[in-house]
Amino acid sequence: MSDVALSPSGRWILRAFFALVVLFLYAPIVILLIFSFNSSPVPTFPLSGFTFHWYREFISNGELRGALETSAIIAALSSVGAVVLGILASLALTRRRFRGKSAVSALLLSPLVIPYIVFGISLLLLFHTIGVPRSLFTVVIGHIVISLPYTILVLVPRLDQIDASLEEAAFDLGASRLRTFRSITLPLILPAVLSAFLIAFTTSFDEYAVASFVVGPRVTFPIYLYSALRFPSQLPQVIAVAVVVLVLSLTVVIAAEVGRRIAERRLGTQ
Amino acid sequence: MATEAGAAAPLPRRRRLRLDLSTPALLGLPLGWLAVFFLVPIAIVAAYSFNVYSIDPGPHSFTLKAWHDFLHSPIYLKLFWKSVKMSLAVSAVVVVLAYPLAYFLALSGTKRKYVLLLLLIAPFLTSYLLRVLAWKVILGDQGVINSFLFWTGLRSPDHPVSQLLYSRFAVMLVLGYIWLPFVALPIFVSLESLDRRLLEAASDLGASRLQAFRRVTLPLSLPGIFAAFLFVFIPTLGEFVTPSLVGGASGYMYGNQIVDLFGTGFPDWETGSVLAIFLLGVVAVLTVAFARFLQPGQVATE
Numbered sequence: 001m002s003d004v005a006l007s008p009s010g011r012w013i014l015r016a017f018f019a020l021v022v023l024f025l026y027a028p029i030v031i032l033l034i035f036s037f038n039s040s041p042v043p044t045f046p047l048s049g050f051t052f053h054w055y056r057e058f059i060s061n062g063e064l065r066g067a068l069e070t071s072a073i074i075a076a077l078s079s080v081g082a083v084v085l086g087i088l089a090s091l092a093l094t095r096r097r098f099r100g101k102s103a104v105s106a107l108l109l110s111p112l113v114i115p116y117i118v119f120g121i122s123l124l125l126l127f128h129t130i131g132v133p134r135s136l137f138t139v140v141i142g143h144i145v146i147s148l149p150y151t152i153l154v155l156v157p158r159l160d161q162i163d164a165s166l167e168e169a170a171f172d173l174g175a176s177r178l179r180t181f182r183s184i185t186l187p188l189i190l191p192a193v194l195s196a197f198l199i200a201f202t203t204s205f206d207e208y209a210v211a212s213f214v215v216g217p218r219v220t221f222p223i224y225l226y227s228a229l230r231f232p233s234q235l236p237q238v239i240a241v242a243v244v245v246l247v248l249s250l251t252v253v254i255a256a257e258v259g260r261r262i263a264e265r266r267l268g269t270q
Numbered sequence: 271m272a273t274e275a276g277a278a279a280p281l282p283r284r285r286r287l288r289l290d291l292s293t294p295a296l297l298g299l300p301l302g303w304l305a306v307f308f309l310v311p312i313a314i315v316a317a318y319s320f321n322v323y324s325i326d327p328g329p330h331s332f333t334l335k336a337w338h339d340f341l342h343s344p345i346y347l348k349l350f351w352k353s354v355k356m357s358l359a360v361s362a363v364v365v366v367l368a369y370p371l372a373y374f375l376a377l378s379g380t381k382r383k384y385v386l387l388l389l390l391i392a393p394f395l396t397s398y399l400l401r402v403l404a405w406k407v408i409l410g411d412q413g414v415i416n417s418f419l420f421w422t423g424l425r426s427p428d429h430p431v432s433q434l435l436y437s438r439f440a441v442m443l444v445l446g447y448i449w450l451p452f453v454a455l456p457i458f459v460s461l462e463s464l465d466r467r468l469l470e471a472a473s474d475l476g477a478s479r480l481q482a483f484r485r486v487t488l489p490l491s492l493p494g495i496f497a498a499f500l501f502v503f504i505p506t507l508g509e510f511v512t513p514s515l516v517g518g519a520s521g522y523m524y525g526n527q528i529v530d531l532f533g534t535g536f537p538d539w540e541t542g543s544v545l546a547i548f549l550l551g552v553v554a555v556l557t558v559a560f561a562r563f564l565q566p567g568q569v570a571t572e
Contacts, residue, residue: 004466004469004470004472004473004479004482005373005377005378005466005469005479005482005483005487006374006377006378006479007479010479011374011378014370014371014373014374014378015374015378017370017371017374018370018371018374018375018386018390021367021371021390021450022389022390024447025390025393025447025450025451026393028401028404028405028408028447029393029396029401029404031404031407031408031414032400032403032404032407035407035414042412043407043413043414044412044413044414044416044417045414045417045418045420045421046417046421084299085299085300085303086300088296088297088299088300089296089297089300089301091296092293092296092297096293096296098293098297104297104301106561107301107304108300108301108304110308111304111308113504113553113557114308114550114553115504115505115507115508115525115549115550115553116505116508117508117510117525117528117529117546117549118312118315118508118528118546118547118549118550119308119311119312121315121528121532121542121543121546122308122311122312122314122315122546123307123311124532125311125314125315125318125323125539125543126307126310126311126314129314129323141307142307144303144307145303145304145307145308148300148303148304202395206396206397206398206399208398208399208511209510209511213532222397222398222399225399225400225403226399226511226515229399229403229406229515235407238403239403239407242397242400242403242404245396245397245400246396246397246400249395249396249397250392250395250396253392253395253396254388254392257388261384
């Protein structure tokens with residue numbers, strides 16, 4: 001079967017090409033890792049010695065810690081908001097019939113394609129026009145809009161997979177719609193809800209473009225990073241933080257994906 | 271008072287909750303949120319572009335002046351065209367590179383294809399800014415590549431390879447690096463859903479592998495290719511973060527111009543709004559024109 005698509009030598013060439021691309025994708029991350037332990041204040045060859053200095057320095061950097069904390073708060077609030085809105089919308093899209101469904105679904109997904117610069121400016125002008133000062137909450141509002149379509153993209157396929165007759169049975173047996181949702185639907189879509197939450201969280205935690213327009217006096221981590229990138233003296237510290245964040249996010253992403261697959265296999269798909 | 275109501279009326283409350291899961295109740299919150307914080311803001315930008323709103327005090331009225339100036343300005347449209355060319359080049363290169371990767375994963379019969387796919391995509395799910403930072407460290411005049419060249423004596427420290435950073439090349443390299451992992455996904459999905467029996471039939475009927483690829487596989491994976499292309503082209507066209515970090519003057523893009531018009535130096539919100547709405551219009555037209563290739567399921571169901 002597969003030999004129709006690929007000759008043995010073609011398969012080797014593609015395998016080598018795949019390995020090269022993976023190398024290209026991970027090399028910059030590995031280079032950051034190496035230089036985060038390098039004692040020289042500028043990231044240049046030859047390497048000058050091993051140190052934990054930059055890690056210690058960033059742990060004691062209050063401004064940086066504050067920015068990480070602000071981003072964590074914003075990401076937590078906006079991901080909860082996006083997941084709640086996403087569940088409501090996905091239930092309507094998969095379990096209800098109504099007119100204009102394709103238009104509604106297009107609107108719900110449209111934040112996926114809007115250039116973030118246009119959206120950031122739009123929010124800035126909205127808050128300017130209605131006289132709302134920029135703060136943590138203005139960023140949360142923007143991030144909910146951005147994350148909402150991602151949560152829907154994760155939740156809708158899962159809702160489509162589970163057997164709607166389970167819900168109908170519960171409903172016929174006298175459970176309210178809310179009870180049906182709580183005891184039947186929610187447990188079955190829980191893995192997808194968690195992965196939607198993680199996607200929304202990481203989207204918000206990393207988001208710079210929109211936040212840069214609507215952020216208040218408390219800066220987020222990406223905004224701190226962006227301004228730190230302009231001062232070479234802060235570079236080694238920033239590299240150390242970068243390594244921590246990259247490794248953490250890679251771990252979370254892989255763990256979430258593996259966990260979701262295991263959980264969904266266990267819950268079964270109809 | 272709250273406890274009184276809670277103790278007195280368990281039944282009506284239950285009924286209310288039941289009503290809360292009707293279609294309008296389900297859709298009310300998400301659609302309302304998008305209306306207030308997504309559609310209305312865009313309408314306000316449009317209003318600014320027609321001078322209906324303005325940051326300048328004093329009287330102002332509807333005018334097409336900013337649009338007229340924009341369409342007759344040699345600077346803005348030229349810059350837009352430059353950004354289009356840069357984004358087109360990045361998208362094309364990235365799709366061409368990603369296609370064999372997706373082909374390998376989907377059709378080589380490898381057992382670990384989902385592990386390898388995750389390996390490929392994982393960098394995309396990490397911090398955008400930090401990946402740009404990595405390239406800034408690598409490409410700088412005193413950066414990893416140059417200092418490596420000095421160290422090995424291939425280049426003298428007085429003459430670093432200085433076109434690496436702060437150039438159009440740097441912007442395109444970094445954008446390509448950022449989008450490459452993601453682009454393989456829609457192509458993979460379209461190749462994965464391909465009916466293998468078609469390839470066997472082609473082979474049984476005497477087609478060579480190349481013929482089978484050109485006449486069967488490639489045409490059937492076109493939707494994935496289009497989707498992949500747009501997924502890169504649309505965000506890179508409005509990009510301003512990467513060019514501002516690694517682009518210098520020659521990597522300046524349309525998005526940077528918009529930021530500067532809303533910036534602190536000489537803000538011109540009216541012109542900035544025109545540029546923003548124009549970009550949004552182009553993206554909207556592209557999205558609608560290629561909507562049938564942008565099936566949401568393509569992204570969601572790896």
